[in-house]
Amino acid sequence: MKLSFRWYGPDDPVSLLHIRQVPVIRGIVSALYHIPVGETWPLKGILTLKARIEESGFEWTAIESIPVHEDIKLGNTQRDHWIDKYCDSIRNMGKAGIPVLCYNFMPVFDWTRSTLDMKLPDGSTCLAYDHDTISRVDIKKGTFSLPGWATAYEKDALNRLMDAYSELTEEDLWQNLGYFLKRVIPVAEESGVRMGIHPDDPPWSIFGLPRIICREADLDRFLNIVNSPSNSLTLCTGSLGPDEQNDMVRMTDKYAGKNRIVFAHIRNIKRTGPFSFHETAHPTACGDVNIIGVLKMYHKHNFTGVLRPDHGRMIWNETGKPGYGLYDRSLGAMYIAGIWEGLNRD
Numbered sequence: 001m002k003l004s005f006r007w008y009g010p011d012d013p014v015s016l017l018h019i020r021q022v023p024v025i026r027g028i029v030s031a032l033y034h035i036p037v038g039e040t041w042p043l044k045g046i047l048t049l050k051a052r053i054e055e056s057g058f059e060w061t062a063i064e065s066i067p068v069h070e071d072i073k074l075g076n077t078q079r080d081h082w083i084d085k086y087c088d089s090i091r092n093m094g095k096a097g098i099p100v101l102c103y104n105f106m107p108v109f110d111w112t113r114s115t116l117d118m119k120l121p122d123g124s125t126c127l128a129y130d131h132d133t134i135s136r137v138d139i140k141k142g143t144f145s146l147p148g149w150a151t152a153y154e155k156d157a158l159n160r161l162m163d164a165y166s167e168l169t170e171e172d173l174w175q176n177l178g179y180f181l182k183r184v185i186p187v188a189e190e191s192g193v194r195m196g197i198h199p200d201d202p203p204w205s206i207f208g209l210p211r212i213i214c215r216e217a218d219l220d221r222f223l224n225i226v227n228s229p230s231n232s233l234t235l236c237t238g239s240l241g242p243d244e245q246n247d248m249v250r251m252t253d254k255y256a257g258k259n260r261i262v263f264a265h266i267r268n269i270k271r272t273g274p275f276s277f278h279e280t281a282h283p284t285a286c287g288d289v290n291i292i293g294v295l296k297m298y299h300k301h302n303f304t305g306v307l308r309p310d311h312g313r314m315i316w317n318e319t320g321k322p323g324y325g326l327y328d329r330s331l332g333a334m335y336i337a338g339i340w341e342g343l344n345r346d
């Protein structure tokens with residue numbers, strides 16, 4: 001298990017020097033955040049960031065993420081153009097020796113929350129998703145906005161995109177995912193790269209948009225599209241966990257046992273209703289996901305992939321990128337490392 005930490009590059013308020021002082025972190029998960037969605041990641045840019053990470057004493061263990069252009073998800077006539085560029089990015093990361101690529105296939109919005117600073121009883125704050133709040137949002141009218149959206153799309157561009165998706169069914173999205181995988185997975189194989197799709201967060205449809213990577217049956221279908229170690233999962237306990245049908249211990253056991261997990265995201269959530277939840281501190285006792293049970297399954301299968309603490313709360317008056325402060329993620333890393341050391345000694 002390569003215990004890693006997400007770092008948003010040189011502009012991240014959390015520096016590599018800070019991460020260096022968390023005694024258990026070996027790897028960094030990062031991306032070239034300045035490259036526009038869809039454009040090829042140049043080898044030179046990858047190597048420059050890699051050198052910076054290595055100078056700080058880390059290994060760049062995974063790229064999270066190279067975003068998939070909406071034309072690919074929509075399956076329109078431009079998709080081959082963008083898939084060619086995606087393949088070039090994979091080749092370049094392979095040349096740079098970065099082995100794991102995380103991506104997702106969620107239309108328009110990736111992770112979605114109704115609140116970025118919900119107050120917990122201990123005074124810390126966390127990200128939360130409330131079904132009623134989300135249900136009141138009218139994307140096209142723009143009558144209600146959610147945190148973190150303003151920068152993502154101009155209103156007109158968003159409306160055009162929502163129109164384009166209005167005819168797309170779940171089955172269409174599966175076909176478009178399959179088309180993408182059949183093109184990119186052979187390139188990943190040749191490049192020594194393993195791709196791990198990140199499940200949809202939350203694991204259900206939002207704003208009428210199809211979402212297809214939500215449940216165990218979806219993961220099974222996904223893995224069968226191309227049966228290759230390069231076509232694998234980023235198993236995220238916090239993304240799948242809000243649906244109580246997703247038994248994270250059993251799913252970890254199943255997919256780690258088949259060697260189809262390349263990247264593990266460890267995070268806990270508390271369900272507050274059928275389609276509502278908030279994030280919590282990492283320990284099992286703090287939420288509804290059996291984190292120690294999940295880690296036991298990775299240990300049982302001698303998991304050698306990348307594993308990182310996922311979103312943390314904001315504690316000790318820290319400010320910064322929601323979910324990605326230094327302090328609570330460091331507590332999560334120590335919790336994970338403590339369990340792992342205990343399992344090693346048993």
Ligand SMILES: [Mn+2]
Pocket residue numbers: 198236238239265310
């Ligand atoms: Mn995740």
